[in-house]
Amino acid sequence: MKYKLFLLFLLFTCLGFQSSKKAPLSAQIANYDIRVKLDINQKKLIAHTKLVWKNPSADTVSDLQFHLYYNAFKNSETTFFSEKGLPSLFKTSLKDDCNWSWVEIQNMTDKYGNNLASNMHYIQPDDDNKSDQTVLRVPLPKPVLPNESIEIEFDWIGKIPKTMIRTGHNMDFYFMAQWYPKVGVYEPAGMRYAEKGGWNCHQYHSSGEYYGEFGNYKVDMTVPENYMVGSSGTQPNPPKNNGDQTTTWSFEVNDVIDFAWGASPHFVESKMNWKGIKIRLLTYPEHVHFKERYFSILPQALEFFEDNFERYPYPSLTIIAPPFHGLYTGGMEYPTLITTLNSCLLPTGVRSTEILTVHEFVHQYFQQIVGTNEMEEAWMDEGITNFYEGVIMDKIYGEKSSTIDFMGIKAGNAESDRVSYFNMENPAIAPNSLNSWEFPGGSYHTIQYSKSAVWLNTLKKIVGEKTFKEAMKTYYFRWKFKHPSAKDFVNVINEVVAKNHPEEFGDGMNWFFQQVLYGTEICDYAISSISNNNKITSSGIFDNLEECEKSEFAKNEDDEEIFISTVVVQRLGNMTLPMEILVRFEDGKEFLEKWDGIATMTTFSYESTQKIECAEIDPYHKIPLDKNLLNNSFTSKPNLSGVRKYVNEFLFWMQNAMEGLGMLI
């Protein structure tokens, strides 16, 4: 009996051990072991990296390609500065200190001792700008065979820039993003748009952020002993004092596409636990009172994703709220680490703290887990993230007050995206499908963030919330810890929509994506007029030339006048969407008409004893993509109550302005 019990115990122990050792979430292709020392006097990072890179393809890979992001700030001729121009603040800093920054690999060997550094050279795959050194190619003496790994080690030094583009230092605040030589993504044939295997490793441009390969990180950061470190990942051990006035902080994280960290002697740490996930907030003393706002909004965002997708898969999440002098590092997403912004200058009703926290958290799913390429298809992370930011914020704070609710001025999050998109000087300036650096006239942000959110919202309302939710969930589970492209997204949406609505959208939604994703069409439908005319009886001379039938208003058997009523609907924009038109008669009867929206004009006519009271396009507000919502409805008689209210307020403020200026007399 005891023997059997022992066997049973052994069996359960083994099973327990098996289940506690989780399977990797990703293919774990790029695995880093970095030891870095922060030199606050020289503003430098002095580091050693050991990289194990697995060849994910059936190709024989003869080189490695690395991003050296800090070289974007090396001189005025880099691609980054050529596109953006030198920021004025940066110019001042350069004038005083010659504060250019760079990263340099000092040596590189593989595990056989081969010197890889001798042949490495910079390449410029995007623009052939020889002054740009943000991509390094390392030819390998011994190619990496299919599904084999290569292990390399190298020493490197990075000169830290003044805070800009979410990285750098200012005073004694440091935030290290895009800070280390980072291997690109090798795309085998068939992955995304690759026709043959090759590296996807773009230069650092002024627009667009990054594209990273999944892997594991072990990073030891040695900083002055009075500094506190906040980082991606979790700490396997407490910080170790080295006895030379420095402390080494160790962090580890698996299945992520990047790694960032920050350090400061002034961080104030707050912690909370949400269903076993350790949340760590590092903020400055003057911002400690924002803690409640972070710890209130973040669990709600976590809850939303647990309900709609899956539980946040990492054990920790760190928030770094930079100080005012670290402003340019705020509002950014890294795996298991987000930076936000807060300011004592802003009233609570301006919800920027909550918005940024939600936005950057959503990125944990849409780019950190679904690893899209932000340099080529930024809408796939920024657009989807902005959309879910709107969904979450509107759900929590109300769709008319989730961005601002201050002194009677209110604005919702999703509606702000719509306003931002249509308030562009030219909303048709570019499609979403351009590479990040190709957007003309500074349109990148609004098109990729706002326009995408607006058309995703429209898509949700056209196909229905249930179908949209299922489609997004399918997309997420099919592509988590992988690298999808826009066509993969479109395929999933088409598949789920066609399955759920075979009659209406049996051919999928390509007609929609062609216009909103690959096109620049603008949607604007309008009711241009309503007419209610009496029906006239037949009149004139018929068979008898001596007899003239006089025209009269036609009446029915109950002696009620009959009207011929017409609604004229126009398509003013070049986007075509199926439309619903609600026509309401004076007796309250309503007709919901459907129109394919393709012609430039259509009419709906009725013969009735009642007149049309009003007509409205898109009565259930499914099309936020419609540029002008004011012309979506028409009443046969003007309704001026609202006009009177606004005129009254205008008159009042006009009188006050006149009296106010009179104070100068």
Add this chain to the structure above:
Amino acid sequence: MIIIKSYRSGWKKVWKNKKMWVLLYLLNFAFALLSAVPFSGFLSKSIGHSLANLNMLNSFDYTFISDLVREYESGLSVIMNLSVGIILLFFIFSIFWMGGILSILKNKENNYSFRQFWQGSTVYFWKLTRLTFYFSCFQIIIFGFFAFLFLRQGISPFEIKSEISIIKSIAILLPIYISFAIIIFMIQDYAKIHIVHDNRKLIFQSIKNAFQFVLKNFGKCFGLYLFNLVTFAAFFGIYWSLSNSFKSDSSPTIALLFIIGQSFIFSRIAVKILNLGSAMELYHTES
């Protein structure tokens, strides 16, 4: 007690010259109508048939406002330019009427007469115009000086450690600036009174006398000015609480809001007369 006496006397002058009070209100209303009427016509024409009108009846609607401003920008900008023009025109006329107001208030015995009002307006117009110009320059210099003090520490993240220093600067500089601006306004009031009393050729003499008068009687002048400011704040408070105590989403409530708003404008004009009338009383008593 001289402050209370002047303040009460100011109210008496408002009441005694109620015809002028009504006239000033009607002029203000008429000028405002010059832009409100086109605005009404514009809104009726552009969105009078839209159901979006209903959104206007609710509270602030960001989507509605944005669509309106974007889609009807050209029409709205004409209205806005017209409004700015009318405000400036009213400003010039206000300088003109100021002479009339002061002439009426100067006259202790007689009741209000239109003739005296228009006569005063004509006589003092150029002097009051120059005075307005000089004091506007003073105000700009004072504002520029405080703006310089505020910006000197920097507001960019590369220049200051924390936004707390911005808040501290505002907390210190703003009250000082407001106090200075009030003092300048106060001196300007006494300069106007001096112009009407002495009618000297050079207004610098009046400015100098006003400076001297205010410096000599600073506590009284400042106290009286604060009394008048508090009166204005009280009227505004009443307006604010009344106008926010109900939702104006129907014709009767819109009409009620109109009456409350116009009552506030009417009281605001009363405070303007009160301010000048009480200052004139103080000037008479102390000089």
